[in-house]
Amino acid sequence: MKLVFATHNLNKLKEVKSILPPDIELLSLDDIGCTEEIEEYGKTIEENATIKANYVFDNYNLNCFADDTGLEVESLDGAPGVYSARYAGEQKDATDNMNKLLKELEDKEDRSARFKTVIALRTDREKIIFNGIINGVITTSKKGNNGFGYDPIFQPEGYKNTFAELISEEKNKVSHRAKAIKQLIDYLS
Numbered sequence: 001m002k003l004v005f006a007t008h009n010l011n012k013l014k015e016v017k018s019i020l021p022p023d024i025e026l027l028s029l030d031d032i033g034c035t036e037e038i039e040e041y042g043k044t045i046e047e048n049a050t051i052k053a054n055y056v057f058d059n060y061n062l063n064c065f066a067d068d069t070g071l072e073v074e075s076l077d078g079a080p081g082v083y084s085a086r087y088a089g090e091q092k093d094a095t096d097n098m099n100k101l102l103k104e105l106e107d108k109e110d111r112s113a114r115f116k117t118v119i120a121l122r123t124d125r126e127k128i129i130f131n132g133i134i135n136g137v138i139t140t141s142k143k144g145n146n147g148f149g150y151d152p153i154f155q156p157e158g159y160k161n162t163f164a165e166l167i168s169e170e171k172n173k174v175s176h177r178a179k180a181i182k183q184l185i186d187y188l189s
Contacts, residue, residue, distance in 0.1 A: 001025065001188070004032055006052040006066035011148040019172050024188070032060055045082050045118045046129060049104060051131075053122035061064045063123040065184060069177065071137060071150050073101070075110040076183045084150070098153050111138045115154065115176040119184055128187065132179030147171060 002025045006014055011030050020026055022140050029035075038055045042048040043070045052066030063128035072078040080101065087108035088096035105111055112135070119130040137159045144164025151163035156174060172178045 002027060002063070003188075004029070004056055004060070004062045004064035006038065006056045006064050008037065012067070015168065015172065015177060016181055018168060019185075021185065024185075028093070029056070032056075032062060032109075034060065038066075040068065042167055043069075043082065045116060046084065046120070049120035049129070050120045050122075050127070053120040053127075057122040058126075065119050067117055067119045067177065067180065069115060069117040069149075071101075071154065072114050072116060073105070074112040075108040076104060094149050098150060099152070101138065101142045102140070102142075102153065105138055105140075111140075111153065112136075113138050115150075117176040117180040119180045121184060122189070130180045130183040130187070132176040132181070134174060134176045134179070 003025060004027045005013060005016055009027050013026070017026050034056065038052045040048040040051060042051055048068035049066045052068070053064055056062060056064040057064070070081045070084045072081050084097070085165050088100040114133055114135045117132040117174055121128045121130070136155050139153050139155050139162055143162045144152050146166060146168060148163045152174070153162060155162050159166070163175065
């Protein structure tokens with residue numbers, strides 16, 4: 001089965017490919033000749049995932065899925081949430097985003113947070129949403145060199161290490177994206 005993953009993000013693509021079974025041939029936006037950046041104008045993570053999946057299906061007529069992920073911090077009323085990728089500005093720089101978040105949490109006792117991934121599947125027959133959530137805390141400093149995004153400052157519940165300190169196989173067993181992808185796989189099976 002061929003399925004388009006509506007992303008230009010090579011880190012996400014690599015992570016998802018490592019989780020999917022070999023009978024699903026995963027194509028990226030680059031693979032289908034989609035060079036434009038699909039605008040995420042939704043007010044929720046669910047809306048952004050759906051916008052991207054609908055864009056690919058409507059413009060390329062290919063079965064696809066899209067994801068959107070947000071980091072929701074309890075003491076910041078769920079921020080950065082839907083704005084996680086551009087929290088520190090439109091340059092979408094992970095280091096800038098982490099630095100801003102760490103600064104905003106300097107005087108906060110409650111550092112609890114959760115990562116939420118929503119996957120929107122769009123085919124000629126259906127539109128379905130899958131959710132993956134993992135709870136944890138924001139550390140006081142960056143730790144680890146693996147992963148991407150906020151991984152160096154997110155410590156998942158039940159672990160002493162950040163996502164960036166875990167090897168990818170370990171992260172891919174418990175992460176928010178892995179949970180959503182596993183639901184997608186189960187559905188497609």
